[in-house]
Amino acid sequence: MAIGVIRVDRPEAGASYLRATLKGMALTFKHLVKPITVSQQYPEEKWELSPRMRGTHRMAVHEDGRSKCVACGLCPTICPANCIKLIPAEDENGERYAAVYEIDEFRCIFCGYCQEVCPVEAIHLGVHYEAAEFSRERFVYDLERLCEQDHPFTQLWDPEDPYSE
């Protein structure tokens, strides 16, 4: 005996199991013969991403391939997830550069503060989401890897509508 079953006293005409069954069968059959239009065949078809989508990082580089980073230390300071490791160094001309620059993409919360705070527009988030790897270590991106990324930079605002929310 099920407890607390409320039995609705339905009108006679609406209480036929067979009729409801046949109706349901007709409905599923209609869907069965209807061509499928909503599925997206993922690896072949992909979403068009917003230019403001914040994905895995990418470092901007000079024309000779050096990273634009001047190792000012603002991004590890502002990073709320504390995921950026930066050890600065100075070359023979007295220019600062990042001797070690690593971003742990597991800790990163993709807030985009590093990109906003960067004075030389070196570190950027990217419009990119397929970041699968075979090991956890591969998710710590070093400077070389950040420079090699070639997906588009995240835009901090829509260039056509800069004052929108």
Place this chain on the structure above:
Amino acid sequence: MGALSTTVFVISSAVKVVVIFMAWLLAVAGVTLAERKLAAWIQDRSGPNRVGPWGIFQPLADGLKNFIKEESLPEGASRWLFHLAPIISMFPAFVVFAVIPIAAPLPTPWGTVEMIIADIPIGLLFVLALGSLGVYGLVLGGWASNSKYPFLGGVRASAQMISYEVALGLSLVPMLMLSGNVSLPEIVAQQQETLWYVLPLMVGYLFFTVSYFAETNRAPFDMPEAESELVYGFHTEYSAMKFAIFMMAEYSNMIVASALIVTFFFGGWDIPFWAGDNMRVAADGLIVGGTPVWWVTVLTGLAFAAKVGFFVFVFIWVRWTIPRFRYDQVMSLGWKVMIPSLVVYIVVLGFSMLALESAGVQFSTTYMLWLTGVNVLGLLAIMFWLDRKRVIIGSAWRQVRPEQIR
């Protein structure tokens, strides 16, 4: 052309066993794919489409995956029964097909070979006996797992089998009264000569289909599995190939059920409105009624496959349409609706046949048409009296005021 010599009989039987078993395994694989595809289409999805064109090699990929997965054995499980259960559930599903005639007799240079693995004179009893063995696999699998949900699944399986086995047997009684024979080739031959039994035994067909749905544990009667309540019930603890064997058993049961529906009610391998295939094998091995030709065998085989395929489709279609019954609804449908109405049906049909025979109507198409009339009335009676409010009645029946219903 008389009966086959022993050597020819043995060799032809061996060939038939091998060929039909291979075709059978392929069919089971095909049905698993068909189920996933049809389910997807009904739900406006695409279904498996990655392995091969339209995903046709998906069953192969599934098999490969199941072979390389880990076989798990729950702590405290009864090792011997745990391994035995999948075998027990698969065995009847495969063996029953041996007694089902699949095509017209095939002429060969060494004699005419019947297209049935074992033409045993008690075909129908064999089917019923072995069909009820399948539940032991479920019950033992649930029991041996030493886990509460599989145990509940096993208990449900046994209770459901007991209830619906009775209805299954009773729903075949009208067919036995009409055919007067339990040999499946004979039943097919009689349907060829008169009408398909689905017309004179419409009500029996309806109840047979419903109780075979319950027998095969397919939705809406999948109480032993009940993934949302019992975590897939009796095969929760099974993994890899043992799980796959349970699945194969379910799908081969589905094909067996379709083949039985076709054989009992839809003329077996008969091609409708065509007299060229009306032939039967008499007791002494002689062919009566027609000359066997190879292309007739092929055509009738295809007709049989098409009919079975259609009913497999119905099984899948129903599963993805109708929600699962509550357990008390399953029981009340079985005991309070199916069994009493089948008893009434048998009595009514018996009196109709008695009346027809007293009126001097010969066993012929006319006889069948009279019975068809009786069955149409029976079907209407079911629609108007049996099916109103009584099947989906709540177990705790009480009147509620409208303001109590939220």
